[in-house]
Amino acid sequence: MSSSSGQPQFRYTQTPSKVLHLRNLPWECAEEELVELCKPFGKIVNTKCNVGANRNQAFVEFVDLNQAISMVSYYASSSEPAQIRGKTVYIQYSNRQEIVNNKSSGDVAGNVLLVTIEGVEAGDVSIDVIHLVFSAFGFVHKIATFEKAAGFQALIQYSDAETASSARNALDGRSIPRYLLPEHVATCHLRISFSAHTDLNIKFQSHRSRDYTNPYLPVNPSAIEGTVQTTLGPDGIKKEPESNVLLASIENMQYAVTVDVLHTVFSSFGTVQKIAMFEKNGGMQALIQYPDVSTAAVAKEALEGHCIYDGGFCKLHLSYSRHTDLIVKV
Known part of the structure; x- marks a missing residue:
């Protein structure tokens, strides 16, 4: 146009x-x-x-x-x-004759960077890759990643504004090295501004957020950690340990997704024993328990990337949970 x-x-x-x-x-x-x-x-x-x-x-x-x-x-x-x-x-x-406040928050140097990673989906760039790239400039205290309308973003906290500025100056507009990205990602540009945050509040170590200053922080039970997924299949591809419990994250929630809706979707593959829903990083996730691994595997294969509603709404992403038996409080 x-x-x-x-x-x-x-x-x-x-x-x-x-x-x-x-x-x-x-x-x-x-x-x-x-x-x-x-x-x-x-x-x-x-x-x-x-x-x-x-x-x-x-x-x-x-x-x-x-x-x-x-x-x-x-x-x-x-x-x-x-x-x-x-x-x-x-x-x-403009109906004003001059700009009074000349500094927007994105220009005032702070110790936390807001990084928009263009050209990738959330699963394409792991938190470990982000950590590797930004650690070149100094000790990274914390990282939180999230998905917004602008795409996949990360907040990266350094000890001081000088370190953050040097990282921003070096990396803004650059790309993450090709060898650190999955093959299907063509390009991946970093757009970096300063965040108004000064100290990120990270409650769990997970695949979405890390606090490198606190080794005793609990690992979020629903987080599927890279460390678990290191078993290799016969084809040399990393293989997740299978489980009878699936972790579903639901993207693009234009419509309400209830336990009943999930039950309807997942029970077409076998008996659903338990469902637990929770909110995480502003998105909905659910744990779905089947009686055995093989039923869960069939459901995972069939439903991965599938949208509950037409038009791309409520898209499911599935992985195996570490849980084997959910404790569902009424």
């Missing part, structure tokens, strides 16, 4: 200002990307990024009014819309 397809770049005629308001930016858009778009029209004295509820708006202040007018006029008459990372950006005059 190269033409602006009749989408108005301006909502109404406005009083010109040397501050421009940009909307529909890519999530976690970096200051450098804004500057790159605006600098052909003049000198930029200030920016304010990641504004608005969805953090997809920004303000850019030019040194003089005519530069702002020239940018607005150019895109108002151009057949090519303003774009950042392939997204059409809508530009209008």
Whole structure:
């Protein structure tokens, strides 16, 4: 979509200002990307990024009014819309004449980095790989990973802002080395900004979060740890120890998933003895117990990647749990 397809770049005629308001930016858009778009029209004295509820708006202040007018006029008459990372950006005059708060949280150096890992699904980059890459710059205290609309993200905590800055400067825009990634991942770019967090609250060691400063932290029982999965099958492929209990994580929960819904889905393969549901990292997970390993294996094979509802909603990801008998409190 190269033409602006009749989408108005301006909502109404406005009083010109040397501050421009940009909307529909890519999530976690970096200051450098804004500057790159605006600098052909003049000198930029200030920016304010990641504004608005969805953090997809920004303000850019030019040194003089005519530069702002020239940018607005150019895109108002151009057949090519303003774009950042392939997204059409809508530009209008701001109703403010200057940017007062010049530092957005993403620019103020802190000891915690927010890393967006572009081009991968959550399972493609393990927490151990992230740890390996970021440990090159200093001792990593904690890592928490999560999935957001922007993709797979990680918060990485160092002891101080200097260490975090050196990691950000070295790695922002770079890719994780190819040999550390699964074969199906083509490219994987890191976008790094500073987080407003200073100390991450990590309750469990799991495949999603680690605290490297506390060896006594309990391991989350529902976490499927890499350490368990090191048995190799006859084909030399890593093989998970099988179990009669499956751990299901449910992605893209547009509809409610209840114990009854899960029971219906999983009992088509055999008797479901117990189901336990819980929330983890903002997503729903469930443990489903069958009487034996072979039934669980058949269900896992059949349902992996399967969506409970049409349209890609409530997608199941299945692995074997370490549990063999669930204690379900009524």
